[in-house]
Amino acid sequence: MAEAMLGDHEQYSCSICLELLRDPVTIPCGHSYCMSCINECWNTNDQKGIYRCPQCRHTFNSKPPLNKSTMLAEIMEKLRSTESAQSLAGPGEIACDFCSGEMIKAVKSCLECRASYCETHVQPHYNVPALRKHKLVKAAVIPVCPKHDKLLEVYCRTDQKCVCMHCLLDDHKGHDTVPSTIERKEKQIKLTHSQTKVKQTMQAKEKELQKMKMDITSHSDSAKKAVENSKKVFSELVKLIEKKSIEVIEEIKAQEKADLDHGTKLRKKLEGEITELKKREGVLDDLLQTEDNIQFLQNYETVSSTSGSDESQSFPFQPYCSFEDVTKLICDLTGRLETTCTQEISKTMNKVSDLSTKRPPFDIVIGDRVRVKPSVVTPIHKWGSVTYSSVGVVKKIQGGLLTVDFPEQKNWTGLISEMDHVTGAGSDLSTKNGPFDISVGDRVRVKPSIITPKHNWGRNVTHKSVGVVKDIKDDDSVVVDFPGHANWKGILSEMELVTNDNDEIGPSNLDPSIKIGDKVRVKPSVVTPTHKWGAVSHKSIGVVQKIQGDSLTVDFPEQKNWTGIVSEMEIVASAGSGSSRLESVINIGDQVRVKPSVVTPTHKWGAVTHKSIGVVQKIQDESLIVDFPEHKKWTGLVSEMELVASADLDIKSEDVIVDFPKHKSWKGILSEMELVNSDDDFSGSS
Structure with a gap:
């Protein structure tokens, strides 16, 4: 009998707590409730002395006696027993912590006891006065603080996470914190507002879809009517215009198909948006129905960030051809067909074609x-x-x-x-990739409008810092490698692409303070200067004659009074410039490495890294060949390399370590060695 009653589960549920009746009582109007539920309902009634049935709203002038319904209680006990026997906890489901033997599926979890209960073992929480005050929620894994193993009860607005009471005295001391219930109420109001906007947008889209369907049908009817009229007119001309009639009809049908195809695309696009909005509404509704405050708050950011845009783009169906115009032209032909048949038919066909060309x-x-x-x-x-x-x-x-x-x-x-x-999603202006399609590998910096990034500046990162995107997360966060701060974390909306090749990554080893009298040349990274090359090239070295704002005037041997942009130039230092020697004084035999400011060398890394130090074997124009311990005959650009001073090398006193072809890590004295400057004198790899 109990098995048969399982199908009528709802009729044995209390309409107040929505669970199977516990200690069932039946009031005079015939409705049954849990004894504790109806008592609590009547005790909290604002109108003292008046008692109403929560279902039929029947009023009793005095509190009816509440006697336990023995027969209904027995039915409930059998129903619970049968239901419990069939409700074994499956994979991913919560099991009762008090059942021995088989793992019975839990129906409730207690936040105070931090335990989960099946239908049988949860009864004390309904019957025992001391346990009635405990907070019961739908069976779930109770989240606790991983550090203190305490219940999460507080929300830290500073760090945007749920914490326990002990965390307030520890890692979150002095932070802006509130009880989780208060934070949920505030966020629930925002989420409800977002849900309302989604519903309004969805309703507007549905109305737009209905109108579009009507417009498409009307347009299709217009096309059909135009075809019928054309057939009727051309049927009277038989031999003379039979061929032209077919051509016009085919033109109309072709245009109709083009318009309908266009309308179908718009309709599908609109239906897709409505489907997406319905999905979003479902996600919002599920979150709003979450009983556990902690789960609600932990899922809030993810759901609210995808709750949809406040603005909706309209896609009206606007056909590019009006068949009424075509019909009118066809009717006008009847009076002049004998003399101007061919000419007028051509005009008609041209009219259809001209209208279709207005489609972008x-x-x-x-x-x-x-x-x-x-x-x-x-x-x-x-x-x-x-x-x-x-x-x-x-x-x-x-x-x-x-x-x-x-x-x-x-x-x-x-x-x-x-x-x-x-x-595509990757290029959506409103999505995580932002208005500039930022992707992994792009060069970016913090927008000038951002005073302080959400995750702070970090070390050595400023508005001028330019780094390379290393990773983009689903939560719109981005990981950037800056020269002074690797794995810096920021928000996509706070970043902007650096599309100008003249923007150096990080601090350059070239002096940006170019002054009158300095020797300069165009940076190797500049493909074409703003004011063109003239007779100047990348190899040209000139002297600055005048600086005005961001512009400068340079005298090159090839061209006097050449005008350029300061940001496109670099200083050419002399050999005596000390530790800041530039690539212009790199010679064969020098120890070099790739500059820290170079993210990826022009000819790729190979086995080389920023830490690799090698010996220059050959220099030809702007290219050079270097023997690194990890990569022999590595090719690079002079402008991408920097000299390594002796102080940076693992050389003590006058000791030197050399890799010969037949003897690796050979040790000698500096005074015993000489540089090999000629390619003819160099054999093998060092």
């Missing part, structure tokens, strides 16, 4: 995010401040031209055929 090619429409195609060397209307990495939003389309707002340049004009769509 490549399906790029206003509001789309685009960038210049990699195959375009130079856009027709020039680059301006835009680069291949720039992603902007289409503001206007006219013919084959479009106007785009890029972060680097507003109202940029280009050809539609030169642009690519930017699609």
Whole structure:
């Protein structure tokens, strides 16, 4: 009998606590409740002396006697016994801590006892007065402090995490902390507000979808009517215009298909957004239904960050061809067909074609995010401040031209055929990758508008520091390697791409304070100077004659009064400049290593690292060949290398250690050795 009653589980549940009846009592109106539940309900009633049934709202002038229903209690006991026997804890489920033998599935967890109970063992918490005050929640793993093994009861707003009472006197002393219940209430209000916005957005999208379906149907009917009218008109011309009739009909159908395909794309896109909003609503609803404050708070940030945008982009169906115009033109032909048949039919077909050409090619429409195609060397209307990495939003389309707002340049004009769509989650302006499509390997720095990053500056990181993105997390955090701080953690929204090759990574070993009279040259990293090369090249060395703002005037042997930008130049130091000697004085036989500011050498690392120290074997123009212990005949650029002074090497007094082809780690005296400066005198690898 109990097994048969399992299917009617709900009718044996208390409408107050929603659990199976415990100590069931039936009040005069016929409804049954747990004795403790109805007593508590009536005791907390604001209107003293008036007692109502929570279900039918029947009013009793005096408190009805509550006598235990013996028969219903026996049914409940059998039902619990049968249910417990069938409810074994499965993988990933919480088992009762008090059941011996088989692991019975727990239904409740007590935050005070820090234990989980099945339906049978949880009864004392309902019946024993001292245990009734304990906080019961749906069976779950009770989170505790890993350091103090205490219940998590407090939320630290400073570190944004749940902590125990002992943590307040330890790691979180002096932090902004509040009880978890208060923090949940505040965050629940925000989450409820977000859920309301999602519902409103979803409702608006559903209305838009209905209107779009009607528009598409109407447009399709218009096309069908245009076809019917065309058939009727052309049927009267039989031989003369039979061929032209077929061509016009095919043109209309082709345009109808193009418009319907376009409408279908928009409809699917809108349906996809509605589906996504429904998923988001479900996630928000699940979190709002979470009984455990700690689980709620721990999942809040993840769910709230994906709760959707406040703004919604509309996708109205706007066909590019009106078939009513075509019908009118066809009717006008009837009076002039005998003399101008061929001419007028051509005009009709041209009209359909002209209307279809108003559709932007490549399906790029206003509001789309685009960038210049990699195959375009130079856009027709020039680059301006835009680069291949720039992603902007289409503001206007006219013919084959479009106007785009890029972060680097507003109202940029280009050809539609030169642009690519930017699609996918990785390129979404509203997602974790931000407005500049930051990805692993990109060079970034903290935005000037950020006074203090969320995770603080760290050591040696400033607004001028430029680092390389090492990792991007799902929570929109980013790990960056700066020259003075490896594995620095920040937030994507706080960072900006460094797209200018002239922005050095970290502090440069070149003196940025260029003064009049200094000897300078164009940096190797500058492909084309802002004011063009003229007769100057990367090898040219000149003297600064004038500096005004960020511009300077240099006299080169090849060109006098050459104008350049300070940030594009580097100082050429003399050999006597001490420890700051630059690549211009690197000679064959010198000890060198890759500069710390070079993230990846032009010719790749191979087995070499920043710590590797090798000997220069050959120099040709801007390239050099170095023998490192880890990598022989390694090729690099002179501008990427720096000299290693004797103080930096593992050489004591006048001792020297040399790798000969037939004798590794050979030890000698410096005074006994001489440099090999000629390639002809050098045989083998050192």
